[in-house]
Amino acid sequence: MPSGITNTKADNEMKIKGFLEDISGIKRITKARLDAIKNAPDDPIPEDPIHALAMEWHPGELELQVSEIRDSGGSAKSFRLRKPDGSKLPLFLPGQYLVLTLEIDGKPISRPYSISSAPASSYRENGFVEITVKKPRNDGFFADYLLKNVQEGDSVRALIGCGEFHYEPLRDAPHILALAGGIGITPFVSMARAIADGTLDISMTILYGVNAPEELVLWNELRTLEQEIPEKFQVVPVFADALSQDRPDYPFEQGFLSAKLIQKYLKTADGISPDTSLFICGPQAMYRYLQQELPKLDIPKRRIRFDLFGQVKDIGSFEGYPKDLIDKTFRMTVHRGIQEDIIPARAKESIAAALERAGIRLETGCRSGECGFCRTKVLSGSYFVCPENDGRRAADKEFDYVHACAAYPLSDLEIRIPIA
């Protein structure tokens, strides 16, 4: 104890025990330190349990095998993926997506897909994860390839458990009204399965918008789940087309996912409006329609959650885009480390798409400008960032960093991307 410390002078000169004695105090400390080191065991450092926990939830990209391909109705197929040795797959949150990477013509190409299976099916011996993929209406070469070429037994790579489209009890209401459009049903199938197996403690009603009954995907699975847990889960198809004579034998609605229809399902049979969060997943046209419809309803914004917007196919239609450039092709100089390549880049396609065409690997995740995997520096040239998908930080905007999946060339460009 420095009992001798006194504070007699205004300038705070300290008198402890005299300078030399305190220098020996220092020696004491260095000796204590060296002794502590000398006396410590020389055992190797034990495994870090928190690192192990992190690796269990997020092991990074995994080599998986397509163990089963199933027809899921509505011209969609479900792909079941497992580890080749049948060991446990990581947990994820229902509603999240995985990033699937396929070798197409010798080039690794990635796309995000919502997971349609429940986390509990992954996290066990012989666990699996499933995605459900539908033939796209236009320009979906990855899905096309997946549906046509990928066979049971094939190897693929997947990064499991990405994205923020999942129930978060602190933020969301314990009842979800899901608005699904077409293949946008998949994250809700995962949620419904998790409600059924008891791991997700919420109730959910899905309004499932499709054109006609034959377009319903995973319909049998959804009906079975509904019968299993009727008090917690309900699914109501909403058909856009007029129905033919043979009407389905289950409850349904007709028209679009309009404010009026949503309003109807925000109330229970007794006219009570429980605290509800809207979760929305579907095509971009549906998002745009709902952005018109939702303001008509009295729902706080924090109770509305959209899944990722997806890569836009019609960048020319956005305000501020110089339309006269849309058919141009520019020269793009790409730096990776000390490597330099020059490739063509079409104005109407994202920088990520140009790289993909040229066979230059750039890791991408969400393809919606949100996750930032494809953060890229633009060294020179001008570009357009899709306003729906601008998930950049303020300082990144200032220094010309873009997310390549959401940025479009407007001139010859010079960019720097991570080595992959």
Place this chain on the structure above:
Amino acid sequence: MKFYRDHYDTIIIGGALAGLAAAIELAEAGLSVLVLEQRNAPGGVSTSIVRNGFEMELSLHEMSGVGGESDRLNAGKFFDRHNIDIEWLRVPECYTIALPDRSITLHAGIENFAEEIEQEVPGSREPVLAFLRLCDAVFECVNRFASPSLSDVPKSLHELDIMFKTAGYSTKDVMDSLDVPEEAQALLAPYWLYVGSPLSELPFTICALLLADYIGHGSYIPRRFSHEMSLKLSECAEALGVQVEYRQRVEKILTENGQVTGVRTARGDKISASYVISGAYPNTVFSRMIEPPDQVTPTIYKTLNSRSLSFTVFTLLLMLEGTPQELGIKNYCVFTGEVAESDRIFRENICRIGSYEALIGVCLNHTNPDAVPEGFTSFSITALLRPEAFSGVSGAEYENIRQKIAGQLVDTMAERLLVPIRDHIRELVIVTPESIARFSGSPGGCIYGFRHTMTDHIGARLLAPGGGESIRGLFFAGAHGFAGDGMGPQIMNGEAAAKSVSDQWKKENGLLQKAMNAIGDNEYEGR
């Protein structure tokens, strides 16, 4: 295809603040430098997260070591020296302590601070003032002792006597000896939180550095989040010719006969280098990165086993609907708890999974209103935890625990501040020890390096570095460095690592030069 040069003088593992500061210094000294960062952006945890268009600060509450234009401190001087122009905003107050029965807000400036404590604890003004002045004197000495610039180096050790005199004592020892009343000690205590020890175990030297800097000079944040600082550092490094590569995780540090020869990345690139500066913790490096592993000597293990990791955190980043005025959030930084006595908090609170009483709330609007969209409040809640608190959590129960703690943090803070937080959450990010471990790779999810204890703090580390540099050419820079944790000290850690490397480089290059001269002479003679 070739992505890397055949050889680099230095490879830096991790493009966070310390690594980038080191890169800048080394590039200026004329060394070739490669920075390999595992993430897609610079800064490590000094970054921000964008969720649905809302940008939220990940970890910076207040940056020390900056100082104003007229009283620049170490980090501030570094940025000035390299023309790194960061838009600093001064945090308007030090902190508020909100206890169940009272709340007190303290402001920067030693006299101010002492006066405000006097209001709360009558009779404490003089001893608190004496204590803070002593802190300031020690702060000056350490700065000179650790300064990279030669002109500041003291001529005689006597100039540093106050540092040596006090280095052997804990903060509590010194406060007691100056008769700082217990109640006033508690009001000075919140800062122990960051460095991992209660006042009774907190080395006075480190407390002095923190308080003198923080209370004497105030603290700052960059206008565009800590990412502005990280990005401007990386831009500066690149402008100096440093090669910065993102999404490149270093898996192995390659050695031959106890000497670093390069690294191997997860992608499989083998890159040659004379020196490696690791931002990865020594624990991680020596447990799984050294190749061949038998190069790790028992002394290295002994040194590591003698030290203990500091805190990890559980943090909620919240974007709340409503302005701070509407919500009733009055201050920038609030320490809140049942009690303020650090020893009690340390004992009772933070070593287990449970409910956390000692919380820190930070409301960005009160320093940086322009960074928050109109009508919203950017608010974070942080609990400090010992890494062992989370070490028993299994994969299956993790999600439930995550949600439970997040809910408890919100409810506790809501009760203390009388703010209905739950009803206003528009976006949230939950940061857990697991997510930090994943994000940064740090052992136990620690963000504060090693605990500062009487045998392991800046003074002890400088005077007796310990296990020695058993692997030649390997250096460390990060929160685990000699100057410790926090963002300000990372600049010093980076500068120190760069100095060690460039000293060695000069020495070896000098030798090389002599050898070349000798060859030249021989050739001349031979002719």
